[in-house]
Amino acid sequence: MNKMIKLAAVAAATASVALGAGTANAATASATATAEILQQVAVTKTADLSFGSLVPSTSASASVTVAANAAGTRNCGGLTCSGTPASAAFTVTGASGLAVTVSGLSGLTALTGPGANMPISLSGSTLDMSSGSDTLYVGGNLTVGANQAAGSYTGNFTVQVDYQ
Amino acid sequence: MTSIRSSRLRGLAAGALLSVAALTATTASHANDLLVAPTRVVLDGNRGTEVILNNIGTEEADYRISLELRRMLPDGSLAEVETPNAAEQAALDMIRYAPRRVTLPPNQPQAIRIGARVPPELADGEYRVHMLFRAVPRPTPVTAETDDSAEGFSIRLIPIYGVTIPIIVRNGDLQVTAAISNPRIVRQDGRESLSFTLSRNGDRSTYGEIVVTKPGVDIPVVRARGIAAYAEIGERTVTLPVSEEYQGSLAGPVRIQYRAPESEGGGLIAELSATLQ
Numbered sequence: 001m002n003k004m005i006k007l008a009a010v011a012a013a014t015a016s017v018a019l020g021a022g023t024a025n026a027a028t029a030s031a032t033a034t035a036e037i038l039q040q041v042a043v044t045k046t047a048d049l050s051f052g053s054l055v056p057s058t059s060a061s062a063s064v065t066v067a068a069n070a071a072g073t074r075n076c077g078g079l080t081c082s083g084t085p086a087s088a089a090f091t092v093t094g095a096s097g098l099a100v101t102v103s104g105l106s107g108l109t110a111l112t113g114p115g116a117n118m119p120i121s122l123s124g125s126t127l128d129m130s131s132g133s134d135t136l137y138v139g140g141n142l143t144v145g146a147n148q149a150a151g152s153y154t155g156n157f158t159v160q161v162d163y164q
Numbered sequence: 165m166t167s168i169r170s171s172r173l174r175g176l177a178a179g180a181l182l183s184v185a186a187l188t189a190t191t192a193s194h195a196n197d198l199l200v201a202p203t204r205v206v207l208d209g210n211r212g213t214e215v216i217l218n219n220i221g222t223e224e225a226d227y228r229i230s231l232e233l234r235r236m237l238p239d240g241s242l243a244e245v246e247t248p249n250a251a252e253q254a255a256l257d258m259i260r261y262a263p264r265r266v267t268l269p270p271n272q273p274q275a276i277r278i279g280a281r282v283p284p285e286l287a288d289g290e291y292r293v294h295m296l297f298r299a300v301p302r303p304t305p306v307t308a309e310t311d312d313s314a315e316g317f318s319i320r321l322i323p324i325y326g327v328t329i330p331i332i333v334r335n336g337d338l339q340v341t342a343a344i345s346n347p348r349i350v351r352q353d354g355r356e357s358l359s360f361t362l363s364r365n366g367d368r369s370t371y372g373e374i375v376v377t378k379p380g381v382d383i384p385v386v387r388a389r390g391i392a393a394y395a396e397i398g399e400r401t402v403t404l405p406v407s408e409e410y411q412g413s414l415a416g417p418v419r420i421q422y423r424a425p426e427s428e429g430g431g432l433i434a435e436l437s438a439t440l441q
Contacts, residue, residue, distance in 0.1 A: 038202040040201035044220065108321075130405070148317065152317065152320065153317060155322070157322070160327070160328050164392035
């Protein structure tokens with residue numbers, strides 16, 4: 001239902017554009033109404049990447065990994081973990097099933113905060129658009145230093161769905 | 165839907181209070197979602213066109229539209245370009261578009277006008293940029309969830325997500341031929357997939373649909389639209405998963421066809437009949 005509304009919105013926008021071009025030729029007696037159906041893509045975020053709750057080790061730095069799959073499977077390495085991890089999820093819907101690739105995830109290399117930077121690397125799942133829609137999962141590997149200083153750490157990461 | 169989401173948020177807030185070192189989950193509001201149509205633009209000389217950007221989220225969002233450069237790698241992925249070459253710089257210089265920033269309420273479409281100003285002395289060839297549409301996240305208000313606690317730390321990973329579509333300008337009478345070779349069965353992400361080499365010869369890109377059929381089977385066992393081989397590479401690998409109902413049955417004789425899209429006549433670009441092991 002929601003998708004139908006989106007399609008209608010695009011179709012309506014396109015139709016009005018085409019009609020606008022037609023009315024420029026106001027002298028002719030007959031007018032042609034055209035509506036072009038455009039191949040569209042929609043990207044919606046359905047979940048955020050979360051490592052759950054972590055307690056830094058007092059002796060050594062350690063890495064926690066969240067897999068780029070639906071389960072967001074977590075490997076705590078040498079850390080004490082609790083809470084619910086999650087991979088980030090983006091629903092990519094292309095009405096025409098055109099193939100896409102994903103770029104941009106390698107741009108984020110560290111989280112910044114009050115303590116030392118925490119190295120991070122992100123990875124994404126492969127999108128199969130042949131059925132018209134698929135979910136892109138983004139996981140990551142985060143290294144938490146020994147006695148990592150408390151506070152708020154942030155990082156912006158980019159996800160781009162590239163059409164060929 | 166809304167009530168489910170808000171009750172989940174309350175659960176998260178309660179969890180954060182209890183845990184010693186809470187890594188905060190950001191709110192799952194549908195801000196910054198977007199729809200773009202069409203997903204590929206080929207400009208014909210100096211005639212312009214329009215691309216529709218629609219805010220399909222539930223909140224007002226600020227979108228930015230920019231031009232990027234990509235180069236196709238042998239595996240078919242598109243790599244970002246740090247130092248543009250002469251042709252890429254010429255492509256950046258000739259594309260005109262507006263607006264470049266737009267704030268849209270939910271379900272508000274906006275047309276982005278695109279045109280090319282082709283300099284008269286421009287060498288024949290295909291020029292390409294990738295137009296990036298993305299929302300710029302707004303600063304989120306500080307809540308109890310993001311407060312620093314003396315004992316723990318929180319992590320916020322903010323995604324900036326968007327879509328790139330190719331904008332292609334062709335100058336002069338350009339030719340291209342393509343061929344398919346080296347078909348083989350591979351496993352990708354645990355699924356049986358077909359991989360082959362798509363080679364290209366000429367001064368422009370190829371673009372179209374891959375259809376793989378088996379004798380006696382009406383439905384294609386592999387089908388993928390929107391497969392390009394860009395002018396900067398002579399050959400690339402294409403790897404496509406076999407459809408769910410034909411998993412495990414790819415071996416044997418197949419016919420691989422590469423066809424132009426319907427909008428460009430649907431003609432056959434390249435074809436290969438082979439027997440897969």
